[in-house]
Amino acid sequence: MALNRDPHVLVVGGSDSSGGAGIARDIETISSIGLRSCVAVTAVTVQTHQSVTAVHHIQPSLVADQMRAALRANRVSAIKIGMLSTGRVIAAVATVLHENPRIPAVLDPVLASSSGRQLLEPGAIGVLKRDLMPLCRLVTPNLVELAVLTGSDLALDDDDALRQGRRLLADGPQALLIKGGHAEGPRSTDMLLSRDREPVRFDMPRLAGSMRGTGCMLASAIAAHLAGSKPLEDSVCEGKRFVFEKLLRCIEREPGSGA
Numbered sequence: 001m002a003l004n005r006d007p008h009v010l011v012v013g014g015s016d017s018s019g020g021a022g023i024a025r026d027i028e029t030i031s032s033i034g035l036r037s038c039v040a041v042t043a044v045t046v047q048t049h050q051s052v053t054a055v056h057h058i059q060p061s062l063v064a065d066q067m068r069a070a071l072r073a074n075r076v077s078a079i080k081i082g083m084l085s086t087g088r089v090i091a092a093v094a095t096v097l098h099e100n101p102r103i104p105a106v107l108d109p110v111l112a113s114s115s116g117r118q119l120l121e122p123g124a125i126g127v128l129k130r131d132l133m134p135l136c137r138l139v140t141p142n143l144v145e146l147a148v149l150t151g152s153d154l155a156l157d158d159d160d161a162l163r164q165g166r167r168l169l170a171d172g173p174q175a176l177l178i179k180g181g182h183a184e185g186p187r188s189t190d191m192l193l194s195r196d197r198e199p200v201r202f203d204m205p206r207l208a209g210s211m212r213g214t215g216c217m218l219a220s221a222i223a224a225h226l227a228g229s230k231p232l233e234d235s236v237c238e239g240k241r242f243v244f245e246k247l248l249r250c251i252e253r254e255p256g257s258g259a
């Protein structure tokens with residue numbers, strides 16, 4: 001078969017041996033939305049649900065080669081990007097995105113694990129903003145990532161987060177989804193910012209529990225819906241609903257938390 005014509009999402013990211021985050025979560029999410037995945041691995045990590053004990057970077061040319069082969073083999077309708085590890089890997093991914101400008105890319109700007117291990121070298125943040133973000137249809141930072149990416153203190157409220165978001169948007173992504181999941185209060189609010197319109201808020205009740213890999217799931221679910229040609233706002237809405245329902249099921253199964 002020369003080309004698999006089923007719509008695929010190309011997942012570019014790190015593997016997580018625990019299955020809690022990274023490409024395993026991405027593929028699981030995309031498949032439960034009914035699409036197929038193809039992959040380009042950027043890093044191999046050794047993890048349990050409590051800690052990251054090792055990270056092995058993949059050579060940048062090997063990342064680009066995996067992406068090009070996946071794109072040759074399949075009809076890729078969206079690209080989801082997660083852990084990138086190094087500035088050189090970011091540059092390699094950006095080169096392949098330049099070659100495929102019509103495929104929407106969703107970037108989850110993974111900087112660290114929830115256990116505190118750095119998953120992107122600190123010097124690579126400039127490359128991420130300069131070389132990769134302008135090529136992305138959507139970037140999905142949480143409040144901590146937003147603060148690091150804009151060199152600010154953690155946003156104190158929604159207005160502060162919007163100010164930081166507008167600054168990041170000026171650096172080039174077409175749209176930004178600021179995730180408020182780590183904030184406090186009875187509601188969890190995400191905000192979608194784009195250049196040409198007012199911010200759109202997505203509001204959900206805050207659930208009493210947490211789950212690993214929710215950032216991976218959200219960006220993958222949005223990419224899967226974009227791949228099905230849904231408009232951005234609808235894709236974000238569907239992605240939010242997907243993660244909310246997963247989290248709810250996880251809490252029902254394992255009250256308090258879950259992996």
Ligand code: PLP
Binds near residue numbers: 013045110115212215
């Ligand atoms: N490991 C990999 C490979 C990831 O891509 C991510 C997040 O995207 C993480 C770990 C962090 O996940 P968590 O915050 O659930 O620990």
